[in-house]
Amino acid sequence: MLKKTSFLLLLSLGFLTVRAQQTIPFRITKDNTIILKTRVNKKDSLDLMFQIAMKDAAISPERKRKADHIVFNKDETSDDNTVETGALSLQNIRFTDNQLAGREADGKIGTVLFEKKAFKIDYDNNQFVIYDQLPDLKGYQPVTVLYDQDAFYIAADNVIDGKKQQEAYFVLQSGYSGGILYSNDFSEEKELDKKLKITGEKTLKNSAGKSLVTKQGILPFFKLESFVFKNVPVGFFSGELKTQNVSYFGTDMLRRFVWIFDADRKTAYIKPSKYFSEPYYKIN
Known part of the structure; x- marks a missing residue:
């Protein structure tokens, strides 16, 4: 007994x-x-x-x-x-x-x-x-996370031209309403303004007359672990002002998954949410 x-x-x-x-x-x-x-x-x-x-x-x-x-x-x-x-x-x-x-x-x-x-x-x-401890993770896929200066970074693959995958690191950014926003370095190195279909463009100038050009384009494929998205609207900057130092994984992409982060901030676990196949958010 x-x-x-x-x-x-x-x-x-x-x-x-x-x-x-x-x-x-x-x-x-x-x-x-x-x-x-x-x-x-x-x-x-x-x-x-x-x-x-x-x-x-x-x-x-x-x-x-x-x-x-x-x-x-x-x-x-x-x-x-x-x-x-x-x-x-x-x-x-x-x-x-x-x-x-x-x-x-x-x-x-x-x-x-x-x-x-x-x-x-x-x-x-x-x-x-x-x-207090991780729950049952059945149905979730692990994603390696780099936690640095209070920000989460993940790696994902970008198919820009043809079938070649270009890996990039993205900061999870829940203050950016769009999906993918590329850093200046990535957009210039990969020549996004030449290789992507451009769907929108705006030019702003500061008090010194220097220009900041924001562009919207269509990325053929974006891959996070085994999840693949097609014809993804992406943003990037060109012009004289170089202000975007990191690439963003914004809320339109974040909401497509349910996320679990471990206490050590080394791994995230994801599975599709009810928004996974929703139409992409349009940047005004």
């Missing part, structure tokens, strides 16, 4: 350990960005955009809601704030002032939500799930 009781106790504890998790609901805007309803310092109700490419939080100068209880110093930073979202309560959160966020957002918050935890971005059910 003692052995049976001990076995049942161990089984119960094991089950509780696997199930130990928290969920945070979110909503998705028409621009594919994730919005969290938060309460900051128990006073300010703010809609914060989730930005996977940053750790801490920030307030937008274009916010619609007041953030009177976040006190910034002369360097436009504020420490020791509390943030509540869903059932999660966080302490000692740093905010930076005057950082632009997506439409419908009063600011943004990053992966401080999941500090030292495994987490899921569940686009099927509009929620984050935070785990």
